[in-house]
Amino acid sequence: MMPKHCFLGFLISVFLTGVAGTQPAHESLKPQRVQFQSRNFHNILQWKPGRSLTGNSSVYFVQYKIYGQRQWKNKEDCWGTQELFCDLTSETSDIQEPYYGRVRAASAGSYSEWSMTPRFTPWWETKIDPPVMNITQVNGSLLVILHAPNLPYRYQKEKNISIEDYYELVYRVFIINNSLEKEQKVYEGVHRMVEIEALIPHSSYCVVAEIYQPMLDRRSQRSEERCVEIP
Known part of the structure; x- marks a missing residue:
């Protein structure tokens, strides 16, 4: 028969192992693969849902800024959107400037951390359609x-x-x-x-x-x- 102190240690070990294997809610909500897709200077921010999200149970919040600025700006049309994209063409119309975009998710009262794009410069990165x-x-x-x-x-x-x-x-x-x-x-x-x-x-x-x-x-x-x- 297992001694009481050994059995108690076994339960604590199982409990801690279970906790360590569980991600915080905000981390599993965090949007994935946040990036700009650009064709002919039509600049769309796109992302994938967090690992724990399925269906349309979540909403997303989008911000953007020019490289070097400290203050992020809200994109009002994409503040609380259920879409997985946001048109930032007007906000990134100076094609020589480098920009960043970022997205966070909310679901059932929980908010994720922000997911940020790599630096995006329209002149360098836009793809041109064929003639x-x-x-x-x-x-x-x-x-x-x-x-x-x-x-x-x-x-x-x-x-x-x-x-x-x-x-x-x-x-x-x-x-x-x-x-x-x-x-x-x-x-x-x-x-x-x-x-x-x-x-x-x-x-x-x-x-x-x-x-x-x-x-x-x-x-x-x-x-x-x-x-x-x-x-």
Whole structure:
């Protein structure tokens, strides 16, 4: 039979082990993977729920600031939101400035600690969409007109601003001969109007394009293929 003092020690050991394996409520509520996602300077703060959260039982509070500032600012539209994202495009519109965002969660009267993003500078980190193409057949040739991606509405209200106002952009155009299953780069340069000549009559071609940013050594995804039949 186990002595009383040994049995008591066993119970204390089990109790302490159980406590050590339980996380504080605020820590398990803490939002995960808090980061900015940016396309064409449309800057969205995104996060994942804390480990203990499921469903829509929690609300979130969002703040932001410029690097170097001491005071955080509340994002009123995302103060008590149930969404897992917050649009901070207007608050991060100075694209050369570095920013931080942070999020905390609340559920059943408990609040988490703040989860903060890495430093985010829109000019360095925004991803550019592929160009939009218009294609017209002209005497057996193809005239390709390229359009840079649109900026968020907040920029358009001020003046007619293009993504080209912020970066040197190089356009690349590729043509695919469907009969030969062969792809060829037919243009690389800064002009947005490209004429593709010397096409084989009665053949099918597809055209795709992408944007390259020399300063950042970065390219966009390719546009959707536009296919035509040459008479």
